[in-house]
Amino acid sequence: MPARTDVPVYRADIYSAAAIRDTHTHYAALRALGPIAWLNKHKVYALPRYAECKAVLLDEETFISGEGVALNPLANRVGRGTTLFSDGEDHSRRRGQVAHRLTPRALRAMTATVEGQAAAIVEAAVAARNIDGVGLAAALPMSVVPDLIGWPEEGREHLLRWAGAAFDSLGPLNRQSVRTLPSSLGMMRYARRVVRDRSVLDGSMGHDLVCAADEGRVPRAECATMMIDYLAPSLDTTISAISSALYLFATHPEQWNLLKADPSLIPNAVNEVVRYESPIRAFSRSVARDTELAGTPLPKSSRVLVVYGSANRDPLEWDEPETFDIRRDASRQLGFGQGTHGCAGQGLARMETSAMLRALVNRVERIESTGTPEWALNNLIHRYEYLPLALIPA
Numbered sequence: 194m195p196a197r198t199d200v201p202v203y204r205a206d207i208y209s210a211a212a213i214r215d216t217h218t219h220y221a222a223l224r225a226l227g228p229i230a231w232l233n234k235h236k237v238y239a240l241p242r243y244a245e246c247k248a249v250l251l252d253e254e255t256f257i258s259g260e261g262v263a264l265n266p267l268a269n270r271v272g273r274g275t276t277l278f279s280d281g282e283d284h285s286r287r288r289g290q291v292a293h294r295l296t297p298r299a300l301r302a303m304t305a306t307v308e309g310q311a312a313a314i315v316e317a318a319v320a321a322r323n324i325d326g327v328g329l330a331a332a333l334p335m336s337v338v339p340d341l342i343g344w345p346e347e348g349r350e351h352l353l354r355w356a357g358a359a360f361d362s363l364g365p366l367n368r369q370s371v372r373t374l375p376s377s378l379g380m381m382r383y384a385r386r387v388v389r390d391r392s393v394l395d396g397s398m399g400h401d402l403v404c405a406a407d408e409g410r411v412p413r414a415e416c417a418t419m420m421i422d423y424l425a426p427s428l429d430t431t432i433s434a435i436s437s438a439l440y441l442f443a444t445h446p447e448q449w450n451l452l453k454a455d456p457s458l459i460p461n462a463v464n465e466v467v468r469y470e471s472p473i474r475a476f477s478r479s480v481a482r483d484t485e486l487a488g489t490p491l492p493k494s495s496r497v498l499v500v501y502g503s504a505n506r507d508p509l510e511w512d513e514p515e516t517f518d519i520r521r522d523a524s525r526q527l528g529f530g531q532g533t534h535g536c537a538g539q540g541l542a543r544m545e546t547s548a549m550l551r552a553l554v555n556r557v558e559r560i561e562s563t564g565t566p567e568w569a570l571n572n573l574i575h576r577y578e579y580l581p582l583a584l585i586p587a
């Protein structure tokens with residue numbers, strides 16, 4: 194493709210290990226180039242600012258998901274048939290199959306159980322005192338999500354690795370995505386087996402899907418894909434939000450004191466954490482027809498990259514975006530996406546993260562950072578791999 198002279202070019206690889214560890218420096222450099230920058234390495238138009246990201250997410254007829262939202266053709270082919278990779282009525286039909294599981298009413302029925310689990314998890318962590326915050330952050334999603342999906346006990350030990358691999362595979366074809374491909378395919382094979390053997394837990398979301406296939410409402414071949422649709426994005430993302438919250442409150446004790454003094458700030462604190470350290474870095478869209486964005490012509494079949502993590506730190510949208518402040522109105526953050534593909538599980542993610550914060554606020558005087566955290570190397574997920582902390586009991 195000949196280089197365009199009307200679009201600034203960014204030559205650095207934002208998916209290199211170094212860039213994954215230092216993601217916000219690259220986002221700032223991209224935003225400084227303008228509303229659209231050509232990622233030379235990945236042959237895609239990056240949208241680093243808030244306004245263009247939001248505009249693209251809200252125009253699903255021009256910026257489609259059906260050609261995939263990954264950055265490599267293999268994943269865009271393998272992922273066909275998922276909710277994430279579909280458009281129009283096809284998308285609504287898939288999303289509608291399990292929507293009733295994640296409505297505010299359905300979630301309300303789970304609240305007491307989830308809060309009880311969060312309290313027990315935090316009590317054990319406080320007793321241990323010195324902990325890895327990632328382990329603490331993983332405990333609640335791992336005890337809630339597999340049951341909700343209906344995953345049999347056997348095989349659960351692989352879920353986190355599989356889910357992380359599924360995200361990695363959505364990046365460009367690089368070392369990360371190639372290395373994790375076998376794990377991604379392993380999850381698909383396992384899901385097919387679970388559907389074939391009907392080993393999903395009774396009364397679960399997966400069970401709903403198998404029943405829908407029995408009644409001819411869902412093609413049987415799609416059951417496994419749709420189970421993965423809800424499993425893959427539901428673990429690492431929430432683990433990211435909870436672990437980032439732990440680190441941010443450890444390093445901003447004044448914000449922790451505000452939260453302890455007024456726990457009604459918890460829902461907004463969740464928004465601010467997702468704004469500040471957006472768990473998903475970016476997804477792409479394919480351009481369905483010749484169009485224009487921010488005055489720049491975009492040809493049909495080109496690809497744009499919606500960089501949620503950068504939009505959420507855009508100074509054109511946010512006052513002092515580099516400041517973590519749970520009192521700001523962060524409700525318009527784009528970390529859960531927006532529009533028709535906006536996160537289907539955000540109610541659950543908010544409930545889990547809030548339950549953990551509530552349990553911590555009640556039992557912990559302060560959170561201390563006791564070492565240097567490490568970022569996980571993943572093309573899509575922005576989360577800690579290791580987060581040494583001490584929980585000082587109240």
Ligand code: HEM
Nearest residue numbers: 276277426427430431434472528529530534536537538542
């Ligand atoms: C903090 C936690 C989470 C974050 C930050 C997050 C983020 C996102 C984002 C950015 C999208 C939009 C994709 C797009 O624009 O193409 C999305 C979609 C989705 N998320 Fe989440 N997510 C989280 C938790 C969850 C959970 C817990 C579940 C499942 C129970 C879930 C299920 C889904 C599904 C099924 C989609 C696809 C929706 C569609 O294409 O219509 N997510 N999520």
